[in-house]
Amino acid sequence: MGFVQNQSCALFLVLVLLPVSIILGCEERFQSTKAVYYITSDGLGTPNGACGYGEYGRTINDGCVAATSAFYNGGAGCGACYKVRCKKTECNPEGVLVVVTDHGGAGDADFIMSAKAFNKMAQPGFEKELMTYGKVDIEYRRVPCQYPGKTLTLKVTENSNYNSYLSLQFLYQAGSAEITAVEVFEEETQKWRPCRRAYGAVWDMPSPPKGPLTVRFFLDGSSEHVKPRWVLVPTVIPAFWQPGATYDTEIQLDEY
Structure with missing residues (x-):
């Protein structure tokens, strides 16, 4: 009788865990590169980005935006979302989500982030320490953009x-x-x-x-x-x- 219960429990666990593994398998893996930041008067994005978004490109995603050359893709990469997290001890493991609004490169750094986005990679209270580095090692992956309450x-x-x-x-x-x-x-x-x-x-x-x-x-x-x-x-x-x-x-x- 105990053997039957164990079999049932094992089967239940497989049925529960299988969808989770499938979901995780659909996510892109994190890749490694570096990130720097640019400064504006309010820490948000710039309205003059190469994507042509204007004021929308400055404030979208609460100003957590980035420029990139590696993923710009001739403009097709405009509006793409990436999860970015840094590797310093001052970094928040949750990282930050950024929206691509501009084209630009900085040597071996694939992301040039708004100051606000760069700050949000830090643990609370460690923003200044993270900004002092200027350039940090990061992990990133493409994620679906979500705009609750908005349609295209x-x-x-x-x-x-x-x-x-x-x-x-x-x-x-x-x-x-x-x-x-x-x-x-x-x-x-x-x-x-x-x-x-x-x-x-x-x-x-x-x-x-x-x-x-x-x-x-x-x-x-x-x-x-x-x-x-x-x-x-x-x-x-x-x-x-x-x-x-x-x-x-x-x-x-x-x-x-």
């Missing part, structure tokens, strides 16, 4: 000009996939017109179709659990769009 937002950038030039970017890009292509549907020809990646996370098109505009974008990524696919956003941009306006796609990318 499409912005018509400020330098757009109605009927002659359309410039777009995606904000609150959850999940771990990258947007590698954007197209706008032209009703007159019944064809999809490709946008050009102007720079960073900015896509543009001269002489855009008349609105309302339907947009689709292609999701891709290096992770094996990212399924490459097109995502359709019907009539997301109204007929009389305005430069600087944002439009909610009602899409939560971490569900794709």
